[in-house]
Amino acid sequence: MNDILKTVVGLGSMGLFFGVVLAYASKKFAVETDPKIEAINNALPGANCGGCGLPGCAALAQAIANGEAAVNACPVGGAETASAIALIMGVQADAAEKRVAHVICRGDCNSALQKADYQGIHDCKAAVLANNGQKACSFGCLGFGTCKNVCDFDAISIVDGIAVIDKEKCVACGKCLEQCPKSIIKWVPYKQEVIVECNSHEFGKDVKDKCKVGCIGCGICQKVCPFDAVHVIDKLAVIDYVKCKQCHICVVKCPTGAISGNLEKTEKVRIAQEKKNAAVEKSNG
Amino acid sequence: MKIFIILLSSILVNNFVMSRFLGICPFLGVSKKVETALGMGMAVTFVMTLASLITYFVQRLLVKLDIEFMQTIAFILVIASLVQFVEMVIQKMSPTLYQALGVFLPLITTNCAVLGVAILNVQSDYGLVETVINGAGAAIGFTLAIVLFAGIRERLEISDVPAAFKGFPIALITAGLMSIAFLGFIGLV
Numbered sequence: 001m002n003d004i005l006k007t008v009v010g011l012g013s014m015g016l017f018f019g020v021v022l023a024y025a026s027k028k029f030a031v032e033t034d035p036k037i038e039a040i041n042n043a044l045p046g047a048n049c050g051g052c053g054l055p056g057c058a059a060l061a062q063a064i065a066n067g068e069a070a071v072n073a074c075p076v077g078g079a080e081t082a083s084a085i086a087l088i089m090g091v092q093a094d095a096a097e098k099r100v101a102h103v104i105c106r107g108d109c110n111s112a113l114q115k116a117d118y119q120g121i122h123d124c125k126a127a128v129l130a131n132n133g134q135k136a137c138s139f140g141c142l143g144f145g146t147c148k149n150v151c152d153f154d155a156i157s158i159v160d161g162i163a164v165i166d167k168e169k170c171v172a173c174g175k176c177l178e179q180c181p182k183s184i185i186k187w188v189p190y191k192q193e194v195i196v197e198c199n200s201h202e203f204g205k206d207v208k209d210k211c212k213v214g215c216i217g218c219g220i221c222q223k224v225c226p227f228d229a230v231h232v233i234d235k236l237a238v239i240d241y242v243k244c245k246q247c248h249i250c251v252v253k254c255p256t257g258a259i260s261g262n263l264e265k266t267e268k269v270r271i272a273q274e275k276k277n278a279a280v281e282k283s284n285g
Numbered sequence: 286m287k288i289f290i291i292l293l294s295s296i297l298v299n300n301f302v303m304s305r306f307l308g309i310c311p312f313l314g315v316s317k318k319v320e321t322a323l324g325m326g327m328a329v330t331f332v333m334t335l336a337s338l339i340t341y342f343v344q345r346l347l348v349k350l351d352i353e354f355m356q357t358i359a360f361i362l363v364i365a366s367l368v369q370f371v372e373m374v375i376q377k378m379s380p381t382l383y384q385a386l387g388v389f390l391p392l393i394t395t396n397c398a399v400l401g402v403a404i405l406n407v408q409s410d411y412g413l414v415e416t417v418i419n420g421a422g423a424a425i426g427f428t429l430a431i432v433l434f435a436g437i438r439e440r441l442e443i444s445d446v447p448a449a450f451k452g453f454p455i456a457l458i459t460a461g462l463m464s465i466a467f468l469g470f471i472g473l474v
Contacts, residue, residue, distance in 0.1 A: 003352070006350050007352045007355055010346070011352075011359060011362070014362060018362060019366075021366070022369055025373050025374075029376070
């Protein structure tokens with residue numbers, strides 16, 4: 001009985017002593033945390049997706065409060081979150097250029113040649129290990145949906161053997177960019193409709209043999225672009241999204257259809273171009 | 286002379302990480318950068334030295350009350366409070382260090398090295414000065430090991446490591462090799 005009493009009293013008083021010391025220390029060494037941090041943290045979506053490049057929403061909140069990150073640094077929250085945070089920080093939110101992930105390949109089952117019938121694990125990474133994938137073009141989308149599996153927002157679907165990203169659903173967390181073994185998912189401004197959807201740096205003839213919609217590097221787009229926004233670099237057309245005014249002329253002129261665009265607008269430009277051509281012919285004739 | 290031998294043996298020969306395999310968690314977790322490793326080493330040194338000092342008196346109290354069988358739990362209580370205290374102090378004094386250490390600071394609580402040094406002190410029948418020297422030496426040994434290891438890992442980061450060994454596997458192998466190297470100190474004392 002005595003033993004138990006001694007134990008309880010001994011340890012109890014020790015615990016009490018340390019408790020009091022800690023309580024005193026917590027008052028003495030209290031750190032004033034910025035109330036902004038908590039407010040910002042509440043305004044953030046709390047998905048902890050890492051899309052901002054920081055470990056989590058709490059880290060971003062701290063970075064924003066310290067002025068190390070922009071108020072619109074959260075790609076998931078979008079304009080609403082940005083403006084809410086801007087209100088807390090007392091600054092004007094710039095209209096952030098929203099960007100989305102985009103699969104830069106159009107080589108679906110109908111367009112791209114398959115060099116082999118792949119029977120292995122249904123995963124792009126596994127397919128790449130087996131002789132660089134089943135597609136004849138070594139730059140193309142394999143369509144086994146490795147990106148689809150990591151997307152938390154259900155934005156990616158596999159259509160006709162290639163991955164397609166729904167840009168309305170995409171929150172730009174960037175997970176798919178990391179996973180794609182071919183690295184063909186890239187950032188594209190949300191508003192951008194004119195996109196060169198090909199990655200092949202091969203010679204035009206080789207591209208043509210392997211894929212109906214590949215970029216053959218003919219340079220027509222470069223020639224017709226009125227804004228100097230398209231350049232053929234290493235046998236592949238590249239659009240400068242800053243200079244591009246989305247006039248859709250290159251989309252119409254591209255002989256292989258490797259450049260995507262808004263269908264309606266493409267049609268309008270096509271009609272206008274035909275009229276122009278007819279007028280030129282008439283004046284010549 | 287005896288104090289010097291205790292210090293030398295706790296730093297090199299009976300190095301806590303390399304020979305006794307205590308405190309492996311922070312050793313592997315906070316050794317990516319020399320800077321944070323040094324910070325962690327400092328925190329552990331502080332906690333270990335203080336813990337040695339306080340557990341010495343706690344042990345005498347336990348002996349006096351005749352409840353030595355409560356040694357483990359009493360020591361854990363002391364160490365946990367101490368770590369809490371250190372955490373508060375660091376948060377106040379050096380927020381950057383606090384950020385860098387992150388989750389590993391509370392982990393010192395469950396760091397077996399701290400409890401280990403306290404219990405080993407009691408088992409070795411050390412006096413007050415020897416206890417503190419042993420605690421400080423063990424902590425300096427820990428700091429030495431973790432800083433050396435962090436230095437190696439920083440270089441590993443930029444060297445051409447086979448893909449299968451990249452990251453943690455090569456770190457574990459390196460830790461093993463370092464441990465073997467530390468075995469060489471056995472003849473010292």
